[in-house]
Structures are given as structure tokens and as C-alpha cells.
Amino acid sequence: xxxxxxxxxxxxxxxxxxxxxxxxxxxxxxxxxxxxxxxxxxxxxxxxxxxxxxxxxxxxxxxxxxxxxxxxxxxxxxxxxxxxxxxxx
Amino acid sequence: xxxxxxxxxxxxxxxxxxxxxxxxxxxxxxxxxxxxxxxxxxxxxxxxxxxxxxxxxxxxxxxxxxxxxxxxxxxxxxxxxxxxxxxxxxxxxxxxxxxxxxxxxxxxxxxxxxxxxxxxxxxxxxxxxxxxxxxxxxxxxxxxxxxxxxxxxxxxxxxxxxxxxxxxxxxxxxxxxxxxxxxxxxxxxxxxxxxxxxxxxxxxxxxx
Numbered sequence: 001x002x003x004x005x006x007x008x009x010x011x012x013x014x015x016x017x018x019x020x021x022x023x024x025x026x027x028x029x030x031x032x033x034x035x036x037x038x039x040x041x042x043x044x045x046x047x048x049x050x051x052x053x054x055x056x057x058x059x060x061x062x063x064x065x066x067x068x069x070x071x072x073x074x075x076x077x078x079x080x081x082x083x084x085x086x087x088x089x
Numbered sequence: 090x091x092x093x094x095x096x097x098x099x100x101x102x103x104x105x106x107x108x109x110x111x112x113x114x115x116x117x118x119x120x121x122x123x124x125x126x127x128x129x130x131x132x133x134x135x136x137x138x139x140x141x142x143x144x145x146x147x148x149x150x151x152x153x154x155x156x157x158x159x160x161x162x163x164x165x166x167x168x169x170x171x172x173x174x175x176x177x178x179x180x181x182x183x184x185x186x187x188x189x190x191x192x193x194x195x196x197x198x199x200x201x202x203x204x205x206x207x208x209x210x211x212x213x214x215x216x217x218x219x220x221x222x223x224x225x226x227x228x229x230x231x232x233x234x235x236x237x238x239x240x241x242x243x244x245x246x247x248x249x250x251x252x253x254x255x256x257x258x259x260x261x262x263x264x265x266x267x268x269x270x271x272x273x274x275x276x277x278x279x280x281x282x283x284x285x286x287x288x289x290x291x292x293x294x295x296x297x
Contacts, residue, residue: 009201009272013267013272014268040204041202041275044278045201045271045275049271052239052244053243055121057221058128058244064120064124064138064141071142071146072113073113075146075149079150080109
């Protein structure tokens with residue numbers, strides 16, 4: 001069976017995640033070898049994912065960690081008078 | 090499902106037994122994830138930070154009820170999602186019930202945008218600040234159900250099972266939403282890339 005582009009697009013996400021079955025993967029690979037358009041779509045999607053996972057893209061507010069651990073420190077101080085953390089013996 | 094790593098399990102046991110300060114170390118690898126999860130739901134920096142603090146405090150208080158049958162990160166994400174949803178409900182008013190019940194519609198165009206010159210864009214293009222900004226905006230503008238799945242999977246790099254468990258949906262829904270989210274982002278970012286891409290070197294250029 002020969003895959004058309006639309007069929008490939010439907011599976012791009014799973015192809016990237018490597019969750020397509022071996023048979024389909026082979027067909028997609030074959031298609032990609034000669035289809036510039038699908039290859040470009042695949043590459044662009046992959047690059048977007050690389051960019052997404054890059055820590056510099058989604059940054060935390062300045063001082064987030066410091067404030068968080070200060071709050072936590074206060075909480076721990078508060079519970080120090082109590083026996084072990086609630087819920088279990 | 091995998092078990093939590095033994096080092097972490099040991100750490101948790103010690104905290105529950107009374108070495109409370111160790112919680113600072115336990116949470117550190119996950120504090121970014123907690124914030125991003127909150128942000129994916131409330132879409133506001135201050136709310137996300139407040140919610141992240143509440144999540145961490147809540148996890149600390151209830152640590153003893155963590156049983157280790159899920160991963161610690163999944164357990165923590167569930168707390169974060171609940172905290173985010175609580176804040177969203179409060180913001181939208183108690184009468185608003187529909188925020189979570191949004192379903193995938195069967196309409197809509199989730200096909201990617203074709204482009205032929207992406208490969209000509211040098212890798213350094215990914216280093217550009219404007220591209221990061223465009224991506225941030227595009228992610229923020231995704232419909233809620235797609236954004237939440239996308240953030241857990243592609244930003245926090247949790248797997249499909251973990252994402253499904255944390256959001257209380259089935260793995261099939263995770264895959265569908267993830268695919269659509271990715272295609273929507275691809276489509277949104279392509280025009281941006283095209284306008285800033287350098288001229289093509291010609292079809293056979295890169296083969297030389």
C-alpha cells in the first residue's frame with residue numbers, strides 16, 4: 001500500500017513518539033524518503049518539540065525557587081512541634 | 090507502571106519518619122514541573138506561583154499518604170492539577186462547571202501546514218528569542234484540554250500513561266489531544282518561520 005501525505009500527517013505525532021507499529025513505520029519512512037513536504041512537516045514539528053523542552057523557552061518567575069523554599073521552611077518549622085508528618089504512624 | 094526509584098523512596102520514608110528538612114531536596118527536581126503544570130491551567134504567573142506553593146505544602150503535609158504505587162512525580166502532578174482547577178473554578182465563579190468538561194470536538198482542522206524550506210533554516214534559528222516568544226504565545230493560546238496534555242507530555246516530558254493518570258483521562262485521549270496540539274502549534278509557527286527564514290539555496294543545495 002502506498003501512503004498519501006494526509007495519511008502520514010495523521011500519524012506524525014505517534015511517529016515522533018515511536019508508537020506506530022513497525023509495518024506503518026516502514027511505510028512512513030518510505031514515504032518520507034521521497035516527500036519533501038512531509039519531511040519538512042516532520043522536521044518542523046520535531047524542532048518545535050525540541051524548543052518546547054528547552055528550559056529557556058518556558059522560564060520560571062525570578063525568585064520562584066527562593067520563595068518556595070522559604071515558604072516550605074516556615075511550614076516545616078510549624079510542623080516540627082508535631083509528631084511525624086500527618087497521615088501515618 | 091514503574092516503581093519509584095529506591096533513592097527517592099528512601100528519602101520519602103526518612104521524611105515521614107521525621108527528617109522533615111529532607112523534603113526540600115525531594116521537591117527540588119520537581120519544582121519546575123509543578124509551576125509549569127499550574128501555569129498550564131491558570132495561565133497567570135502570580136496565580137501559578139501561589140498555586141505551586143500550595144501544591145508543595147500540600148504534598149509535604151500529605152506525604153505519608155503517598156503509597157508508592159504511582160510515581161512520586163505523578164502523585165505530585167495530580168495535586169498540582171487539582172490545585173489549578175480549584176483556582177480556575179474560584180476565578181470563574183462557583184457556578185461555572187464546564188471548565189473541565191470540554192471534550193475534543195470532531196470538527197476542526199488538525200492538519201499541519203506544509204512548508205518546503207524548513208530544512209534550509211539553520212539550526213541557529215532555534216536560538217532566536219522571537220521564536221521562543223512565538224512558541225510561548227502559541228502554547229498559551231491552545232484550547233485548555235490540548236494545552237494541558239501538551240505541557241505534561243512535551244514540556245515536562247511525562248509519558249502517555251503518566252499524563253493520562255494525572256489528568257484522569259484515558260491514554261487514547263492523551264494521544265489524540267497531543268497530536269492536535271502539536272499540529273496546531275506547527276501550523277501557528279510555520280508562517281512565523283517562513284517570514285524570517287533566509288532565502289532558499291535551491292532544491293539540491295543541501296545535497297552538495
